[in-house]
Amino acid sequence: IGNGYKYLVSATMKDDKFLNDAKRDSYENMISSFTLDSSLISKYLGKIVAAESLLNIDSLKELKTLKYDFVTKLEKSWDISSSSYDYYGNYYYDDYYYKYAVSVDIGNINNNEAVNAYEPTSKAFLNMSAGLNANEINKIVSDRVQRYISNDEIKMSLAKVSIESGKCDGAEIYRIAKEYDLNAIKNFVSQDPTKMYNLEELKNEYEYIVKIDKDIFLQSVT
Secondary structure, rough: OOOOOOOOOOOOOOOOHOOOOHHHHHHHHHHOOOOHHHOOOOOOOOOOOHHHOOOOOOOOOEEEEOOOEEEEEEEEEOOOOOOOOOOOOEEEEOOOEEEEOOOOOOOOEEOEEEEEEEEOOOOOOEEEEEEEEEHHHHHHHHHHHHHHOOOHHHHHOEEEEEEEEEEOEEEEEEEEEEEOHHHHHHHHHHHOOOOOOOHHHHOOOOEEEEEEEEEEEEEEEE
């Protein structure tokens, strides 16, 4: 790093190789062995430093909505500054990221808002939203569960849905989870050569619904 230039050396590994001590050590040795030919080093280069010396990867940053003060803490690897919806008026400030969603009209009230984040290594996606909803929590949960009822993967027992609920300090809380059964998928595919699943594209889904009076807070992780 030096004079405005940064050089990044990185490598990615699949889980099976990472869990293999010998292969993981080989990767780490490869990264550690990286050098620059001193005869080719520009006087503008400066020095080579480890990423850990520039960034505390164990520190957390916050993703929050602007008006509702709906907050979650994320590791530094999560990308909260980029979005494909910049024309909606997103802006980034320090370690906070606010994203205005397209508002839903409720009479003269436009108060719905949402933020999101992406973790590139695991391809996990987080979405948080908040707004008004006068329906009872049971109605809200029932409506959101409807999309699972007609889901073919669930009908064939390739994925399962679970629902949990609780209350805390006046808040009603629900958790809806859709999780794939990899053994069931393996058996399903093995029975018919025309069937195939790209396991790398499968995503478990977890949704949290919090209702406080007329306000609703949603958080989903896939």
